[in-house]
Structure formats: C-alpha cells, structure tokens
Amino acid sequence: MKLFYTKSSPYANCVRMLITEIGIASQLELVESHPFDNDPEFLAANPLGKVPCLSENGENILDSEVICDFLDANFTGGTLFNPVYADWRLKTLYAICTGLMDTLVARRMEQMRGDEGIRSDFWWQRFNLAISRTLAEIEKKLDLLPDEFCILHITLLSCLAYLDFRHQDIDWRVDYPELANFFKTYQTRDCFAKNRLS
Numbered sequence: 571m572k573l574f575y576t577k578s579s580p581y582a583n584c585v586r587m588l589i590t591e592i593g594i595a596s597q598l599e600l601v602e603s604h605p606f607d608n609d610p611e612f613l614a615a616n617p618l619g620k621v622p623c624l625s626e627n628g629e630n631i632l633d634s635e636v637i638c639d640f641l642d643a644n645f646t647g648g649t650l651f652n653p654v655y656a657d658w659r660l661k662t663l664y665a666i667c668t669g670l671m672d673t674l675v676a677r678r679m680e681q682m683r684g685d686e687g688i689r690s691d692f693w694w695q696r697f698n699l700a701i702s703r704t705l706a707e708i709e710k711k712l713d714l715l716p717d718e719f720c721i722l723h724i725t726l727l728s729c730l731a732y733l734d735f736r737h738q739d740i741d742w743r744v745d746y747p748e749l750a751n752f753f754k755t756y757q758t759r760d761c762f763a764k765n766r767l768s
Contacts, residue, residue, distance in 0.1 A: 581634035
C-alpha cells in the first residue's frame with residue numbers, strides 16, 4: 571500500500587495517526603506529495619489533487635475518513651470506528667469535528683489570500699465565528715467521548731494541533747480549558763507524538 575500525504579495536512583495527519591495507532595506503518599509506503607507540485611503519479615491516483623490518497627492493489631482510496639475507515643476495518647475489525655457507528659450522538663460529534671477541520675482549512679486558505687491582499691472580510695469573520703461556536707460546542711460534549719481511544723480522539727487531536735500549527739492567533743486554550751485538558755492528556759500518546767504537523 572502507498573499513502574500520498576503532506577506533513578502539513580490535518581486530514582493526512584488523521585490517517586498517519588491511525589496508522590501508528592493500529593501498528594501498520596511497516597506495511598505502507600509513505601510518499602510525501604505536495605498537491606501544488608502536480609506530480610503525475612499523485613494526480614493519476616487522485617485527479618482531485620488532494621491528500622491523503624491511498625493506493626492499494628490498483629485501487630485508489632480517497633478522502634481521509636474513507637481511508638481511515640478502510641484501514642481500521644481491514645486491520646482491526648473496526649476497533650476505532652465501531653464506537654462512533656454504534657451511537658448517533660458520537661456520529662454527530664464526529665461530523666462536528668470533521669466540519670471544524672474543514673473550516674480551519676478554509677480559514678487557512680483565506681489567510682493565504684490575505685498575503686496576496688485579496689482576503690474577504692466577510693468570509694474571515696464567518697470562519698472565525700464558526701470556529702468559536704464549534705469549539706464551544708465540542709467542549710460541551712467532551713463527556714460523550716468514549717473512554718476507549720477511537721477515531722473521534724484522533725480527529726479532535728488533529729484539529730487542535732492544526733489550530734496550533736496554522737492559527738496561532740486563536741488562543742483556544744484560554745477560551746476552552748476543557749479542550750486544553752483533553753489535548754494535554756493525549757498529546758503524549760504515540761500516535762500523536764510521532765506524527766507532528768510540520
């Protein structure tokens with residue numbers, strides 16, 4: 571199996587964390603591939619030009635959630651996803667976390683437009699408000715998290731790490747102390763410590 575990824579992608583980070591968590595790193599070839607480089611092999615695997623992308627036996631599996639689900643199902647029988655699938659409240663919380671990741675990436679794109687002098691104040695404010703509302707909502711629902719480590723933990727850790735990596739102007743630890751405690755608790759776990767965004 572071959573995984574196309576970038577070290578700066580929170581989506582690819584989820585996949586890398588899951589790979590470490592379930593102990594299958596030796597079974598994958600990791601290919602760092604920046605989407606803007608337009609590498610022909612990468613674009614042949616994913617015409618959307620987005621990371622991550624997993625190639626396995628001539629098949630290309632796209633989207634971080636699909637890749638994580640595929641690897642979890644095939645190597646653990648679904649250990650990391652089954653708790654989420656079993657509870658609609660956890661499914662909803664998972665959707666909120668993945669939506670937060672999408673919004674954080676969109677805000678990063680708007681930051682980059684700002685560097686070119688074309689940032690939209692409307693969208694900048696909209697992203698900021700969505701992020702603050704969503705962090706507050708997740709903090710209220712932290713007690714729903716299963717005691718057993720699962721895909722929800724991985725996704726939320728990746729979101730918070732991406733906040734630190736790309737959005738240092740958001741002081742989320744001050745405003746959301748329970749999320750800060752969650753992050754502090756799990757940031758030493760191998761799957762996180764070995765897969766830092768960079």
